[in-house]
Amino acid sequence: MNPSPLHAPAGPAAAAGTSDARKSHGLQALVASMASKKHVYVMDLGGPVQENIDFVTGAGHRLYIDDLLYAYDYFFSAKEQAECAFRSARIEEFVESALAFDEKVADCILVWDRLQYLPPAICEALVERLRRILTPDGLLLALFRTDSAGADRPPYSCRILDGQTLLLREQARPRPAETFNPRTIQRLFQKYGEVRFFVSRESLQEVVIRR
Amino acid sequence: MAYWNKKRDEDDPQRPEPPLNPAPSVQREPPPTSSFTARRPDEMTARSAALIGKSLVLVGKVSGKEDLIVDGRIEGDIELPENCLTVGAAGHVQGSIRAREIVVFGSVHGNLEAVEKVQIRRNARVIGDMRTARPVIEEEAYFKGNVETIRAEAVKVPPQRPHASDAAQRTPASESPQQPTLPNAVPPTGETRR
Numbered sequence: 001m002n003p004s005p006l007h008a009p010a011g012p013a014a015a016a017g018t019s020d021a022r023k024s025h026g027l028q029a030l031v032a033s034m035a036s037k038k039h040v041y042v043m044d045l046g047g048p049v050q051e052n053i054d055f056v057t058g059a060g061h062r063l064y065i066d067d068l069l070y071a072y073d074y075f076f077s078a079k080e081q082a083e084c085a086f087r088s089a090r091i092e093e094f095v096e097s098a099l100a101f102d103e104k105v106a107d108c109i110l111v112w113d114r115l116q117y118l119p120p121a122i123c124e125a126l127v128e129r130l131r132r133i134l135t136p137d138g139l140l141l142a143l144f145r146t147d148s149a150g151a152d153r154p155p156y157s158c159r160i161l162d163g164q165t166l167l168l169r170e171q172a173r174p175r176p177a178e179t180f181n182p183r184t185i186q187r188l189f190q191k192y193g194e195v196r197f198f199v200s201r202e203s204l205q206e207v208v209i210r211r
Numbered sequence: 212m213a214y215w216n217k218k219r220d221e222d223d224p225q226r227p228e229p230p231l232n233p234a235p236s237v238q239r240e241p242p243p244t245s246s247f248t249a250r251r252p253d254e255m256t257a258r259s260a261a262l263i264g265k266s267l268v269l270v271g272k273v274s275g276k277e278d279l280i281v282d283g284r285i286e287g288d289i290e291l292p293e294n295c296l297t298v299g300a301a302g303h304v305q306g307s308i309r310a311r312e313i314v315v316f317g318s319v320h321g322n323l324e325a326v327e328k329v330q331i332r333r334n335a336r337v338i339g340d341m342r343t344a345r346p347v348i349e350e351e352a353y354f355k356g357n358v359e360t361i362r363a364e365a366v367k368v369p370p371q372r373p374h375a376s377d378a379a380q381r382t383p384a385s386e387s388p389q390q391p392t393l394p395n396a397v398p399p400t401g402e403t404r405r
Contacts, residue, residue, distance in 0.1 A: 048331070048348035057346065057360040065348075066355045157350065 024166040025198040026141050026206035030108055031163040033139050034061065041105060043133070046112040051159040051167070064106075068114040069155060069175070071098040072122065084119050091122055095129045103132045112158040113143040115188075117175045127188055134211040140192075144180040147203035153177045168204075180205070265301050281317075288321070300334070307339070315352075322356075 034040045040061040044052050047067030056063040073081075075094045080086060109130055115123050130140060145153065152174035159167040180188075182197060182205070189195050189209045198206040260278035263269060267283035274290040281289075282299040288306040289296060296310040302317035313325045318336040323329050328345040331337050331352045340357040348354050 047350075048352060048354045049350065050348060053346055053348060053358055057358060063358045064356070065358060067353065070353055071355075 020169075020201075021161060021165055021167045022201055023164055024200070024206060025164075026143075026196075026208045027160065027166055028164045029196070029198075029208045030110075030139050030141050033137075034059070034108060037107060040107040043106045043109045045114055046110060046156075046158055049157060049159050051161060052110075055160040055162075066098065068098065068111065068126065069117055072118055086119065086121055091125045094122065095125045099126065099129045099133060101133045104135045104138075106133045107135050107138050109134060109138070109140040110158070111140060111142045113145065113156050115142055116144055116177050116180060117155055118178070120178060123178070124188065128191065131191055131211055136211055138211045140209040140211075142185075142207045142209065143200075144185060144205045144207065145177065145203055146181055146205055151177065260295070260297070263302070292326075298335075313343075326361075 034042070038060070040059075041064070042056045042061050043064045043066075044056070045066055045068045046052075047070065048065050053063060053065070072094070075097060076086070076090070080090070111130070115127065118126065134140060143156070143158070154170040154172065154174045156168045157171055159169070161167050185197075185205065185207055186195055189207075192209045192211055194210040196208045196210075198208070200206050260280050261275070263279070263281045263283040263285065265282045269283070269285045269287065271287045272290070273279070273285060273287060276291070276293055278295045278297070279289070279291060280297045280299055281302040281304060283301075284303045284305075286305045289304065289308045289310070291310040293311055295312040295314065296308055297314045298304055298317045298319055300316040304317075304319045304321060307321040307324070308319065309324045311325060312327045312329075313323050314330045314332065315323075315335040315337055316332045320338050322339045323337065323341045323343070325343040327343070328347065329341050329343040331341075331348045331354055333349045333351040335349075335352045337353070338355045340359070341354075342359045342361055344361055346358050346360060
């Protein structure tokens with residue numbers, strides 16, 4: 001790990017690409033599950049977005065924020081990332097530093113499209129840690145672009161406009177994206193209890209996963 | 212009119228020709244637009260707030276009753292319950308901060324608690340929990356931690372007086388309401404557990 005986390009080079013990439021507001025059935029499912037509970041603990045792992053902060057805290061819930069891509073960029077050296085060769089001990093160390101939580105604490109986790117931009121070994125380790133962090137009835141919302149095979153795509157900045165509408169804005173910096181289809185998504189979350197797919201516009205797959 | 216005619220008569224022949232598009236005789240200043248939050252910390256004067264300069268390193272607890280701008284490095288907790296703390300772009304705080312309002316342009320590794328507002332500005336980097344009435348995080352900032360909103364009126368602080376000359380009239384710190392402590396405060400290492 002880099003010596004001082006407070007002197008990392010630059011912040012997350014600016015949101016500067018195209019933006020698109022759309023109805024989100026996945027978000028609706030999450031909001032419906034939150035509505036029946038009090039003091040929900042929500043983890044937003046797509047980085048700080050003011051609309052999401054206002055939405056979650058405005059509903060009286062607690063919010064945890066981090067950006068998995070920033071954490072990955074910061075933790076692994078450029079050489080490690082370029083070679084895409086990660087020792088299992090390093091992966092464990094990363095998961096522990098990025099998601100240092102006790103088990104069964106989060107009622108709702110928003111990973112948005114972040115898993116798609118992480119190497120498979122790291123993605124799988126994070127998915128397993130997220131499963132442990134979720135409460136037994138907890139839900140996780142993930143987005144996957146099914147048209148991004150082999151292409152560098154800018155990740156989305158995902159903004160909750162209301163309980164059923166998301167504004168997706170492409171960030172400035174493209175990144176290599178892994179290829180996912182419903183079968184590989186199902187396999188990724190095979191240890192979870194339930195995986196629900198919601199097809200959205202433009203080859204975007206919304207997935208709500210129950211622990 | 213007589214005045215202008217007289218002036219014209221008295222004109223010096225060697226006087227230079229006026230420009231074809233003369234500038235307006237009255238210099239108009241732009242309307243004042245600056246506010247405290249919009250100003251960069253390096254534009255602020257020492258009169259409005261105390262300043263920890265770029266080359267300064269403080270180790271230990273900092274507390275007081277005036278606004279503070281940190282452009283240097285502070286390793287320790289900061290307590291300004293009635294005032295505003297600004298961590299400048301070059302500033303670095305390793306410790307918890309409690310203030311009326313907190314604005315971060317630089318980096319903080321510790322918990323933030325502000326009765327009124329916490330602003331984490333573009334390119335800032337904060338690792339720690341935030342507890343405030345109004346959390347504001349700009350998109351290009353990095354933040355890792357919990358965000359918890361509190362009601363501003365629940366922990367009211369006497370209004371801040373702008374000048375040092377008013378300091379004598381301020382309410383002593385011992386009379387200000389006690390802030391609740393963070394229930395899930397992160398350790399200084401930045402690890403966040405619930």
